[in-house]
């Protein structure tokens with residue numbers, strides 16, 4: 774039971790993948806689907822994109838997050854999709870963003886680091902860090 778004033782517990786995931794055919798038109802297509810669909814499902818988040826990596830955080834009701842992740846996993850605009858973090862949260866990082874996008878200056882891992890598995894080896898704090906910086910820079 775949720776008591777008045779208690780935060781609603783929701784789900785947050787962070788995953789990474791490798792772009793397939795990355796360019797501005799592909800990215801625009803992804804962002805337009807995200808911004809059209811996510812509000813309907815109560816989902817917010819951010820997508821960090823670089824030629825070698827997508828790093829996405831999505832947050833919202835657990836069943837919406839699970840359903841969206843299943844769709845995203847099957848998308849052929851990327852491959853090697855790997856879940857890096859899944860957690861229950863009482864507060865969102867991107868409450869005002871159906872999908873914030875960032876072309877990766879916020880990433881401190883180089884393409885070489887990513888290829889060598891730095892994201893899989895990162896701690897939850899390290900994975901959250903670029904999103905916390907983004908969220909602070911774009912409050913809404």
Ligand SMILES: Cc1cc2nc3c(=O)[nH]c(=O)nc-3n(C[C@H](O)[C@H](O)[C@H](O)COP(=O)(O)O)c2cc1C
Pocket residue numbers: 790803806807808810811820827829831841844845846847848850851872
């Ligand atoms: C890296 C990446 C991130 C995506 N993020 C989202 C998202 O946040 N929300 C969403 O609805 N679709 C997202 N998609 C697109 C979905 O895989 C799928 O194409 C889309 O949800 C289909 O929507 P439609 O049936 O309205 O065209 C993403 C795709 C990729 C490759």
